[in-house]
Amino acid sequence: MKTHYGIYGGQYVAETLMAPLRELEAAYEAAKKDVAFAREFKGILHDYVGRESPITYAKRLSEHLGGAMILLKREDLNHTGAHKVNNTIGQALLARRMGKKRLIAETGAGMHGVATATVAALFGMPCEVYMGAIDVERQAPNVERMKMLGATVHAVPEGSATLKDAMNEALRDWVTNCADTFYVIGTVAGPAPYPEMVRDFQSVIGVEARRQCLEKYGRLPDEAIACVGGGSNAMGLFAGFLDDPEVKLVGVEAGGKGVASGEHAASINGGRLGVLHGAKTMLLQTDDGNILDTYSVSAGLDYPGVGPEHCHLHDIGRAEYTVIDDDEAIAAFDAHCRFEGIIPALESSHALAEAIKRAPKLGRDKILLVNLSGRGDKDMENVMRYKASSANSSQV
Ligand SMILES: *Cc1c(COP(=O)(O)O)cnc(C)c1O
Numbered sequence: 001m002k003t004h005y006g007i008y009g010g011q012y013v014a015e016t017l018m019a020p021l022r023e024l025e026a027a028y029e030a031a032k033k034d035v036a037f038a039r040e041f042k043g044i045l046h047d048y049v050g051r052e053s054p055i056t057y058a059k060r061l062s063e064h065l066g067g068a069m070i071l072l073k074r075e076d077l078n079h080t081g082a083h084k085v086n087n088t089i090g091q092a093l094l095a096r097r098m099g100k101k102r103l104i105a106e107t108g109a110g111m112h113g114v115a116t117a118t119v120a121a122l123f124g125m126p127c128e129v130y131m132g133a134i135d136v137e138r139q140a141p142n143v144e145r146m147k148m149l150g151a152t153v154h155a156v157p158e159g160s161a162t163l164k165d166a167m168n169e170a171l172r173d174w175v176t177n178c179a180d181t182f183y184v185i186g187t188v189a190g191p192a193p194y195p196e197m198v199r200d201f202q203s204v205i206g207v208e209a210r211r212q213c214l215e216k217y218g219r220l221p222d223e224a225i226a227c228v229g230g231g232s233n234a235m236g237l238f239a240g241f242l243d244d245p246e247v248k249l250v251g252v253e254a255g256g257k258g259v260a261s262g263e264h265a266a267s268i269n270g271g272r273l274g275v276l277h278g279a280k281t282m283l284l285q286t287d288d289g290n291i292l293d294t295y296s297v298s299a300g301l302d303y304p305g306v307g308p309e310h311c312h313l314h315d316i317g318r319a320e321y322t323v324i325d326d327d328e329a330i331a332a333f334d335a336h337c338r339f340e341g342i343i344p345a346l347e348s349s350h351a352l353a354e355a356i357k358r359a360p361k362l363g364r365d366k367i368l369l370v371n372l373s374g375r376g377d378k379d380m381e382n383v384m385r386y387k388a389s390s391a392n393s394s395q396v
Helices: 015-032 035-049 059-065 084-097 111-123 133-138 140-148 163-177 194-202 204-217 232-239 308-315 326-340 346-361 377-395
Strands: 055-057 069-074 102-107 127-132 152-156 181-184 223-227 248-256 272-276 279-283 319-325 367-372
Touching: 015 084, 015 163, 035 084, 055 204, 059 069, 059 326, 059 346, 069 204, 084 102, 084 111, 084 181, 084 194, 084 232, 102 111, 102 163, 111 127, 111 140, 127 133, 127 163, 133 140, 133 152, 140 152, 152 163, 163 181, 194 204, 194 232, 194 308, 204 232, 204 367, 223 232, 223 346, 232 248, 232 308, 232 367, 248 308, 248 326, 248 346, 279 308, 308 319, 319 326, 319 346, 326 346, 326 377, 346 367, 346 377
Parallel strands: 069 367, 102 127, 102 181, 127 152, 223 248, 223 367, 248 319
Antiparallel strands: 055 069, 272 279
C-alpha cells in the first residue's frame, strides 16, 4: 500500500485513529483485488451516474482561439453534476463491505456533503455531515439539498467555522464511533490510505479519457489540464496518463485576488510544508503554523491544503502547477458559455482559463484535454454577484 509520495503523505494522526486506519487499509487492499467489487463499482457508475462521460471537442472555442484543439472530459454530465460522486460511490461500497452502518463526511462548499448524502440515500445508510457554521450560512442551498436527501447537517462553530474545522469534527466523530462508522473523505487528502483510495476511485476519469482520445483522434493529448482544490478530479485525470511521459500534466490552482495579495487558495504555488488532516503536504499557514483561511470566487477550490501526490508530482517535475485568478476564471466561464453552450462550474473554469491561455500558442495539430469537473448551475448567483461587485469597483 502506498503511504508516502516522496516526503509527503503519511498518517499524522492521534494513536486512537491508527486502529480504524489499519482496518480501512486492510479492507481496501482486499477490495482492490476482488473482481466482484470492481464489477459492482463499474455497474453503479454506469447505471446510476450515467458513465461513461463523453469527451467533447470544443470546436467554436478552439477555432476562435486559433491554436490547439481543446477537448473536454464531461464530468459535468454525471448524476449530481460533478466528479465527486465517483468517489463517494466507491467509499460507500467499501463501507458496506466492511459492515459499517453509518456514513459521516466533512464539507466546505457543500458539494461533497451532497455527494455523500446522495450515496447514503442510494445505499439506505444514515448520513451525518459536518460543515463549518459560516459555510452553513454561505451555502444554504446545499444544506437544503443534503437535508432533502435525508442527511443530518451539523454546523461546527469552532475555530474559523469553515472546512478545516468541519474536518476536525468529523475526525473526532470517527474516533468515537469507528466501530460502526465510515468516514467518507472528499478529496485526495487526509491520512493514508485516503489519497490513494480516492485517486483510484477517480481514475475512471483519466482511464476513460485516454481510451476515448485514442479511439476518436488516434493519439494521446499533448496536455491534460485540471483544476486543483484538494486535487481529486486532477489526480483522477492524471492517473490515466502517468505512464505516458509525452503527455504534459497541468494542475491549476485558485489564485483568488492574486497570490501576492494573500487572498487565494494556491497551496503549491503559495503555501509551505506542514501537516494538515493527517498528512504532510503543502498548505497555507502563518509563520507559527496556524492554518490560514483561503479565498477563491470558486467555493469548491478553497481547501487550505492539497493532496500529497500532487506535491510529489510537482517536486519531481512530472506535473506543472499554475495559478488562475478570479477574473481569468470568470472570463473563461463566460467564453465557455457563449462558444460552447455549456455552463461550467467555476472550479472547472480555472482549468478552462489555463487552456485558453495555452491554446493560441500551440499548433492546430496539438490537443489540450481539459477536465470539465462539474456544471455551473450551482454557481449562477455567485457569478452574478461577482460581476455586480466588479462593475461597482471599476466605476470608482
Ligand atoms: C469539489 C470540486 C472541485 C475541487 O475538488 P478536487 O478534489 O480538487 O477535484 C473541482 N470541481 C468541482 C466541480 C467540484 O465540485
